[in-house]
Amino acid sequence: CEVFVGGFPATPPKIAQAEVVSESVSPEDGSTRRRVKLTFETANRAALEMCLWIPKGDGPCPVLLVAPRYYQISWAKEALARGYLVCLFPGVDHMHQEAEFPGYENAWRQFLAAYPEVTWTEIAAKAWLASRCLDYLLDAKYGYRVAPGQVGMIGHSRYGKQAVIAAAFDERITAVVARSSGSPSSCPYRFASHTTFMEPPDGFPGEWFLPSLRGYTGREHELPFDAHGWLALVAPRRLLLHAAYNDGCDPTFGVERAYRQGREVYRLLGHPENLRILYRYGGHNDDMGDPQEAIVSLRYVRQ
Numbered sequence: 001c002e003v004f005v006g007g008f009p010a011t012p013p014k015i016a017q018a019e020v021v022s023e024s025v026s027p028e029d030g031s032t033r034r035r036v037k038l039t040f041e042t043a044n045r046a047a048l049e050m051c052l053w054i055p056k057g058d059g060p061c062p063v064l065l066v067a068p069r070y071y072q073i074s075w076a077k078e079a080l081a082r083g084y085l086v087c088l089f090p091g092v093d094h095m096h097q098e099a100e101f102p103g104y105e106n107a108w109r110q111f112l113a114a115y116p117e118v119t120w121t122e123i124a125a126k127a128w129l130a131s132r133c134l135d136y137l138l139d140a141k142y143g144y145r146v147a148p149g150q151v152g153m154i155g156h157s158r159y160g161k162q163a164v165i166a167a168a169f170d171e172r173i174t175a176v177v178a179r180s181s182g183s184p185s186s187c188p189y190r191f192a193s194h195t196t197f198m199e200p201p202d203g204f205p206g207e208w209f210l211p212s213l214r215g216y217t218g219r220e221h222e223l224p225f226d227a228h229g230w231l232a233l234v235a236p237r238r239l240l241l242h243a244a245y246n247d248g249c250d251p252t253f254g255v256e257r258a259y260r261q262g263r264e265v266y267r268l269l270g271h272p273e274n275l276r277i278l279y280r281y282g283g284h285n286d287d288m289g290d291p292q293e294a295i296v297s298l299r300y301v302r303q
Contacts, residue, residue: 002119002212003210003225004184004209004213004225005120005123005124005127005209006119006121006210007119008120008128009118009128012132013040013042013046013114014040015039015040015135016041016045017039018036018037018038018039018136019038020036021037023035029055029081031053031054032053032054033051034052034054035049035051036051036052038132040114043114044113046114048110048129048132049090049103050087050088050089050133051087052085053076053080053086054085054144055080055083059085059147061145061147062083062084063084063086064076064085064153064154065134065151065153065154065166066079066087067089067090067091067104067126067155067159067162068088068089068100068104069093069098069156070098071156072156072159085144087133087137088104089130090103090105090107090129091104091127091129091159092126093105093122094207107129108122108125111129119210121207121208121210123158123161123162123208123209124165127163127166128166130162130173131166131172134151149174150174150175151173152176153166153167153173155177155178157179157180157181157182157285158208160177160178160179160180160181160182160242161182161185163176163177163178163181164176164185164186164230164231164234164239165185165230168230171237173237174237176234176239176240177240178239178240178241178242179242180242180243180247180250180285181250182198182249182250183201183227183249183254184225184226184230186241186243186255187251187254187255187258188220188228188258189201189216189220189226190221190223190226191251191257192220192254198249199249200217200220201213201214201216201220202214228258231258231259231261231262231265231266232262235265235269235274235275236266236269236270236271238274239274240276241255241258241275241277242278242280243277244280244281244284245280245281246282248283248284249284252279259275259277262275263275
């Protein structure tokens with residue numbers, strides 16, 4: 001972790017207050033759309049807002065965590081239609097403002113300020129925020145009827161990285177769909193390079209990983225940890241690597257090597273079937289909002 005995402009607070013803060021900011025019932029499907037503000041017991045009273053889509057009915061419901069980037073909303077809608085409680089959490093990248101979710105790209109900054117001694121990065125902090133949303137949803141006193149052992153998380157590209165990191169550190173997340181998540185999530189750095197448009201250790205935005213990672217460019221074989229290590233941290237829970245045949249950030253030969261190494265851990269733990277690769281046609285950003293892809297992914301989450 002000291003090479004990639006840094007550390008995390010030793011103890012998660014308790015929820016000091018949970019306030020329903022707004023609530024409405026959709027006339028289309030009868031679902032409840034609720035925005036909740038959570039304030040935490042930190043020195044600066046750090047807070048976040050999440051948007052919950054709660055299906056009509058008594059439940060219990062599986063949960064899907066999604067950062068509300070515009071091209072991921074179709075997956076959230078498909079999940080809701082299939083009976084999922086959808087949690088749109090403040091995990092949007094600082095460069096990705098969404099008009100319907102103001103401030104969701106900067107919520108992580110409050111928590112970095114609350115823990116100045118912690119070495120974490122933006123992508124790690126946002127993954128950690130997904131877990132803080134789960135603290136609320138899984139606490140019986142707040143009244144959400146959640147299906148036990150059915151908490152999924154889905155993300156494309158940087159959000160796929162984020163989903164794998166979240167699951168690596170939170171065993172309550174029982175299934176992950178990482179779509180074109182690249183290095184170091186689904187493709188090992190030793191199979192990446194500048195010349196092939198892939199993601200080498202010095203090819204990431206500064207907010208994602210620690211600066212120390214850049215020093216491994218050209219000597220990736222010396223890394224103490226690589227993509228297959230992230231897969232091993234999720235094992236034996238379900239993990240789907242959703243790769244495109246022509247994806248420059250997620251080359252098939254690299255993904256398959258991570259899969260083969262990660263599957264050894266899944267096999268050791270008795271569930272080799274829980275790690276899978278799903279290929280699709282096209283490149284990195286093709287058909288990002290295709291609901292048919294969401295259907296395949298959601299079936300995997302709910303198994």
